[in-house]
Amino acid sequence: MGEFFKLLKEGNKPSLLAAIVNTVIAILKGLAYFFTGNVAMFAEMMHSLGDAANQFFVFIGSSLSKKAPTPRFPNGFGRVVNLVCLGAVIIVGILSYETIKEGWHHLLHPVESDPSKVWINLLVLGIAIALEMTVLYKAGKEILHDAGLKGRGLQPFTTAFANLDRAKPATKLVFMEDLVATSGGVLAFIAVILANYANLYWAEGIVSIIIGLMMFYVVGKVFLENARGAIGETDEEMLNHIAYLVADDPNIKDIQKLEVIKEGEFLHVELVAEIDKNLTVAEADDIKDQLVSLILSQRGVQDITISFDENDGIHTWKHIKERPATLPTLKKPKDL
Structure with a gap:
């Protein structure tokens, strides 16, 4: 057990931070959805739940991958992180489907939200966007570190894209998921405003579908990359x-x-x-x-x-x- 906790200290720090932050965000969005019934908030809650579960398992996988080789496993445990990422994206895939399905239902049968409670959704989404950007910035700095570069100012948001292929699997997953989460939060914020102040109630359904599709994109990209890593890919x-x-x-x-x-x-x-x-x-x-x-x-x-x-x-x-x-x-x- 002592060895396990020692390995946890060597796990991917951005994935642990992202897991904690997304758990808090998912709780806040869940409460907002419970009180307002806003479908865009439901999509965001599902997205945050998927990210939190995903990133927590990735952190565990990245920790176990640091385990030293043994006589039974002489090649070490480096590919464990790829296997864990493969399993984690299944969770995101299921939640992506549920998000798209809920968005489609709302698009066909739009429901008017309570205008007096719109501030709850906007407040929660504003907090979520700020927290997600913090995690995104941290993951961007880690990507630049993996690439042997220094990140200052806005570079973790900009230069990180050019070096994404040189990042560790866990860090790349966190960056991509939080990029989608931040973008989805901004879209959901806009959808809530359009629904409540322009009577465009279908906007929330559209945004829910867009968020689900972005999640599916992450699932596909991460799955393919980690499948290659699990098999063994030449750098x-x-x-x-x-x-x-x-x-x-x-x-x-x-x-x-x-x-x-x-x-x-x-x-x-x-x-x-x-x-x-x-x-x-x-x-x-x-x-x-x-x-x-x-x-x-x-x-x-x-x-x-x-x-x-x-x-x-x-x-x-x-x-x-x-x-x-x-x-x-x-x-x-x-x-x-």
């Missing part, structure tokens, strides 16, 4: 980066094999390289130590397996491109 950007560093070592004559596989939030690297057959075992061991030190210093790399073969004079590795400009230029082996 092409880091593969090119590591290939550049390895080939830049004058002792490496060729690369026979290089794999950079995503294991949840981490990268597993396997390298087979060719070296001069006249090198001694001690010299080859020094080259290996330098490469291990260099590659493990790259962002996200957790473990590496390196083996050598003698140079056959045939150049087989032809996949090296220019160094990605978005990745940091680290020390070469000769400088270590």
